[in-house]
Amino acid sequence: MAATETTLQELSEQERKERGEQLRRDGIVIRTYDLWKTYVMGDQEIHAVSGVDIEIKRGEYVAIMGPSGSGKSTLMNLIGCLDTPTKGLYYLNGKLVSDMDDDELARIRNKEIGFVFQTFNLLARATALHNVELPLIYAGVPSHERLERARRALRAVDLEQRMLHKPNELSGGQRQRVAIARALVNNPSILLADEPTGALDSHTGQEIMGLFERLHNEGNTIVLVTHEPDIAAHAHRIIHIRDGKVERDEALTRH
Ligand code: ADP
Ligand code: MG
Numbered sequence: 040m041a042a043t044e045t046t047l048q049e050l051s052e053q054e055r056k057e058r059g060e061q062l063r064r065d066g067i068v069i070r071t072y073d074l075w076k077t078y079v080m081g082d083q084e085i086h087a088v089s090g091v092d093i094e095i096k097r098g099e100y101v102a103i104m105g106p107s108g109s110g111k112s113t114l115m116n117l118i119g120c121l122d123t124p125t126k127g128l129y130y131l132n133g134k135l136v137s138d139m140d141d142d143e144l145a146r147i148r149n150k151e152i153g154f155v156f157q158t159f160n161l162l163a164r165a166t167a168l169h170n171v172e173l174p175l176i177y178a179g180v181p182s183h184e185r186l187e188r189a190r191r192a193l194r195a196v197d198l199e200q201r202m203l204h205k206p207n208e209l210s211g212g213q214r215q216r217v218a219i220a221r222a223l224v225n226n227p228s229i230l231l232a233d234e235p236t237g238a239l240d241s242h243t244g245q246e247i248m249g250l251f252e253r254l255h256n257e258g259n260t261i262v263l264v265t266h267e268p269d270i271a272a273h274a275h276r277i278i279h280i281r282d283g284k285v286e287r288d289e290a291l292t293r294h
Contacts, residue, residue, distance in 0.1 A: 055128070055135055063133030068228050068260050069095040069118060074127035074137075076113050076283075087113040088124070089283040095262065097228075100255040102263045102271035105280030112233070114280065115264045119231050120148040132228045149177060153222030153230045157237035159214045161206045167193060167217045168202040174225045192220040196250060212243035219250065229260045236270055248273045 050058070062070050076088040087110045095101055105111050116122040117129060120136055123144070129137040132151055136144065154160075161170050171189040180188070193199045196216040206214050215235060222230055232251070236244030252273065255261050263274055271277050272291070279287040 059130050059133040059135055062130050066097040067094055068097050068132055070130045072128040075125045077125045086283050097260055100261045100275045102274035102277045104265055104271040104277050109280045110283040111264050115233055119152050120144045151228040153227035155218050155222050155232035155235045157234040159218045163206050166203050166205055170217055171221045171224050188224055192224040196220045211239050212246055215247055229262055231262050233264045
């Protein structure tokens with residue numbers, strides 16, 4: 040399965056394209072080949088991600104788990120098209136994103152990725168509805184359609200009745216649900232959540248994990264990044280990361 044570095048470098052443009060088309064036909068949303076991210080600090084090289092091969096299929100619910108400093112955020116930034124790898128290939132939904140420039144990455148990111156962050160990252164002065172509408176404004180969707188889709192996304196997270204509230208008029212759990220609606224409104228290929236319960240009390244955190252389970256059952260592909268085993272245990276598969284490498288890939292069959 041793991042192509043060697045030499046063969047990767049040797050692939051022609053046509054072969055790379057065909058590989059992407061094959062991945063897409065096989066329903067593989069995320070595929071990395073020997074992915075590296077190296078930081079240079081003075082005369083020291085830090086391999087934050089070192090030779091990662093990951094394959095995630097459409098509809099999977101996967102946690103990426105590892106201790107602090109293991110490379111989770113770096114890997115998430117690569118998967119989320121927020122950063123480019125030092126080396127290796129990354130296909131997102133059949134497209135080779137590891138070769139893209141910043142403009143192309145931004146476009147792909149808006150279309151394919153729904154982000155959920157620990158601190159919600161909502162606009163404080165805007166209503167829940169407007170927060171959810173924003174990605175559609177960037178995507179150039181006409182206003183009547185925007186409104187309808189934003190309402191539908193808020194309905195999917197049980198917040199339609201609160202749609203005219205601003206973030207400071209909502210609880211932490213409700214704010215995170217607005218953020219999840221915003222992440223989903225563009226019908227992204229993956230929902231990428233970085234410690235989504237990190238700022239919530241444990242009861243509210245459980246509610247949010249319940250919502251992820253439902254969204255998974257509705258067909259969404261979810262990638263959850265966390266250092267907490269209790270949170271990772273909600274996923275159906277755990278990719279354990281240590282020192283920038285995949286240490287273990289664990290299927291949770293009890294679900
Ligand atoms: P995690 O999210 O699992 O805590 P990170 O991906 O943040 O891990 O970091 C992995 C390693 O890479 C750490 O050793 C960290 O110090 C280093 N690192 C992360 N970002 C940078 C950066 N911008 N410059 C230099 N080193 C970095
Ligand atoms: Mg981190």
